[in-house]
Every structure is written in C-alpha cells, then in structure tokens.
Amino acid sequence: MSREDRKAIIRTETQAIARELKSQGKILGGFVATIWVIGIIDLVLGGALNVYGIAPHHIIGLRGILFAPFLHGGLGHLIANTIPFLVLGWFVMLQETSDFFVVTAITMLVSGLGTWVFGSPNSIHVGASGLIFGYLGFLLLRGYFERNFPSILLSLVVGFLYGSTIWGVLPTRPGISWEGHLFGFIGGVIAARLLARKKLS
Template identity: 70%
Template sequence: MSKQESGAIAREIQTQILVLGGLAALMWITEFIDIFFFRGRLDAFGIRPHSFIGLRGIFLAPFLHGGLGHLIANTIPFLTLGWLVMLRETSDFFVVSIITMFVSGLGVWLTGSPYSIHVGASGVIFGYFGFLLLRGYFERSFAAILFSLVVGFLYGGMIWGVLPIQYGISWQGHLFGFIGGAIAARLLAKPKKRY
C-alpha cells in the first residue's frame, strides 16, 4: 500500500469518526439541554401521527429521546451499525440515513396512534439494520452476501423489534425504518459485473 493510499484511508476513517461522533454528540447535547433546561418538553417536537404540525418530527425525532436510558440504548447500535453502513463508502451513510428517516417518520405519522408522540433514533437504526441485511440480496456478490450473513448473525435478534410486542415502543418506527433500509439497499446496490 502506497503512502498516498494509506493517507486516503486515514482521512476516510477520520471523516467517519467525525460524522458518527458528531451526530451522536448532537443527540447527547440535545438530550442534556432537554433534561436540564426544558424538562423533557423538547420531545413535543417528535412525530405526532395524523397531525400536520407533527410532520416536523420526521427529521427532528431521531435527535430527541425519552430520557438518558433511551438515549444510551440507541447510542451503541447507532454507532456500530452506522459505521458498518459507512464501511464501503461514507456517502452511503448519508443516503441511508435520509431515506430511513423519511420512510420511518412518514410511516409512523401515517400509522401511529393519533395522540402519541414518537421520538428516538431507533427507526434510523433499524434502517441501517435493514440496509446491511438486505444489501447482499440486492447486490448478489459474494462479499455483500457474506457481510449480510455476518450482520444477520450478530444483530438478527433485532428483527423482533418490528413487531408490536412491547408496550410503549414505537414498533411502527422500527418496521418502517427497516423498510426504508431495504429501499436504500435496493437503490444503492452495485450491479454485478458481467464479462
């Protein structure tokens, strides 16, 4: 590996750390501001299903959390799955994040209980999971399939989160986030080269 190539890899890793670390820091700063200055009232900016004003939550909800426990539970999978999305190309992370935010948020807005408020990054996290799991199916390359199998082995238990089995958890956000990840996997799939 040449010095130029190793320098490019080092810059890419630095960019990935800055992007993921910056977004995670933004979530933590927002939560601390919400706890200490607003006493949880910022959560009102989350997704409010069937309400026109609730549409603003589609892109705000992932940065809001229902307390430190909720934030801690989302931070580690956000960092790990987000980094796995970035592994091939950092730009994939931005595309997958935007698609899953939109699909997850809109799905919650359309199907959630009318008087509920949905917050948290879990819809986006399930989007990363769906993207990583289904990228191998859409690309059909050995490396992509192997990567999908490894992700399925390590994180396969997450799939139960798309079902309405736990009260107070936005399974709609998880389900539509996963669907958004699948859409992103299809859109970003690199066609197999034919010789």
C-alpha cells in the same frame, strides 16, 4: 515495478484509508454529539423538546420526521440507542461513506411518514431507533441486492450480531414505537435496493 514504487503505493493507500476512517469518525461523532447535546438539554428542560417528535395524524406532527431521531425519552433511551447507532452506522459506511447519508435520508423519510400515518393519534414518537432499524434493514438486504462477496459477508456478520433485534418491528412491548422500527427497516431495504441498482447500472 521497483520496491520503492510498491512502498509508495502502499503508503498512499494507507494514508487514503486513514483519511477515510477519520472522515467516518467525524461524521458519526458529529451525529452522536448532536443527539447527546440535545438529549441533555431535553433532560434539563424536563422532556419539553419531545413535543417536536412525530405526532401521528396531526399536520404539525410531520416536523418530527426531521427532529424525532435527535430526541429521546430519557437517558436510558439515549444510552440504549448510542452503541447500535455507532456500530450499524459505521457498517453502512464501510464500502462507501456517502451511503450513510443516502440511507439516513431515506430511512428518516420512510420511518417518519410510516409512523405518522399508522401511529396512534394520541402518541408522540421520538428516538433514533427508526434509523437503527433502517441501517439494519439496509445491511441485511444489501448482500441480496448487490450479490458481491463484501456485501454478502457484511450481511452475514450483521445478521449474526443484530439479527435477533428484528423482532422489534412487531408490537410486542407497550410504549415502544414499533411503527418507527418497522418503517425504518422498510426504509433501509428500499435504500439497499436503490443503491444496488445505481451501482449495478
């Protein structure tokens, strides 16, 4: 292989990586922009949109499975969720961008249903933290299920950066949806198992 051929291959691979990173940035940016636009509108409306969150044990509350991750209980809640969503969401995409959509869908479903079944009937649950815990569960257990060096390394990095966050699955603070955290984490683990099985088959 000539030097020109090697340069052409490297250039092609670099361009492919740049396109992939650009695509990942657009996906994450689109999600975050949507969350912030809805959050600002909700602030202007005095939190009126939060009625579309998960209302446990009420049939109408099931709509929150779809809407709750895009709603927040105030500006502080929104800001607190933005950075971990971006970081962990991008980590989920690192090996394959499509993993993000699979993990997000499974986590929203499991976290939402778990919260609807086990949450207090007089509460409304909102926020992207269920997704964040789903990404955390997926990334921490991915290395165990896939048993390859990149996945194990990523699990270790995420464990180092966000491992202490796992205590959020316990009912330690009033007003925090630990049910959403717990079942979000479980949803992420389920996604890690399903995707690992698909890749190993």
